Amino acid sequence: MRNTGTLKVTMPSDREVMMVRVFDAPRTMVFDAFTKCELLKRWFGPRDFSLAVCEGDFRVGGSWRFVLRGPDGSDMGMRGVIREMVRPERLVHLETFDDYPGESLVTTELVERAGKTTVTVTVQYESKQVRDAVVEHGMEHGAAETYDKLAEFLASAASPTTTGA
Secondary structure (H helix, E strand, O other): OOOOOOEEEOOOOOEEEEEEEEOOHHHEEEEEHHHHHHHHOOOOOOOEEEEEEEOOOOOOOOEEEEEEEOOOEEEEEEEEEEEEEEOOOOOEEEEEOOOOOEEEEEEEEEEEEEEEEEEEEEOOOHHHHHHHHHOOOOOOHHHHHHOOOOOOOOHHHOOOOOOOO
């Protein structure tokens, strides 16, 4: 699946990728979805991928570890350290992938207007070469699918549940 246009992706500098997506949910709900493993397991990763491992100490100085499992059973691991966390406005963390070189700095900003939250994620890579390699290997499409899954999760989480009669 390709980016359907719901995720705007730009490259504001030689080392950065910026992704912007609007979600129909309050930012506290979106922020929680980014920082609670029980919620991350419900949406994080492209279509047909599952979050097989989610471990996190989501506070400044805390670390996290994720392992995405693909439809063929292969794993992709990543880890990082939280540098800044201003709930529910901003999250800054370092990120490294098990199978990709280098470390990136990821800044996530959430702005709410009229019950909708605009999420802006800026990823700064160590070099233009690393950024270009990540983009070439499908980052935009994987991110677009991931954020589509987040939008679906947020819509289902916001829906009233029935308890049955």
